[in-house]
Amino acid sequence: MLLEDLQVVLKVAEFRSITAAATSLNMRTATASAALKRAEKALGAELFVRTTRQLRLSNAGERYIPQCEQALTMLEQAQRNMKDGLDTVDGELRIALSSDLGRNFAQPWLDEFMDTHPKVSLKANISDSNIDFYRDSVDIALRYGSPSDASLYGFKICN
Secondary structure: OOOOHHHHHHHHHHHHHHHHHHHHHHOOOOHHHHHHHHHHHOOOOOOOOEEEOOOOEOOHHHHHHHHHHHHHHHHHHHHHHOOOOOOOOOEEEEEEEEEHHHHHHHHHHHHHHHHHOOOOEEEEOOOOOOOOOOOOOOEEEOOOOOOOOOOOOOOOOOO
16 A cells, blocks of 8 residues: 555545545545545455445444554654754764875864764774775775776765
């Protein structure tokens, strides 16, 4: 079942009206009605008892709707947590530097980065050997020149 269909089902349950649910969700009544039919078909049960003038929860709907409300609340919270986490720079950064670049140029950049992002822990591998990003568990590598491996992505950061 689609998440959008579940949202329609919950709005229909809240308003006891497909038209009111559609208005609340800023969609056409026919679209909301189709979403409700898809949800009921996916569940194999009617969630609402409908007449020409009324709509009420069926027994299946009375059992299903409270759990759906909890599930949707959890999904919305998870989405908020993800968005909140995107604003924070934290965790471990594993960086590989050539020895000359690491000793002579990168240290001030790394110090400034760590001052700006105190929740980041830095693990630096300073070596002139070739890095295998998967084997060596490296997130980023700073090197002189162009990458010799065509599968790597590189860009110029300074002269």
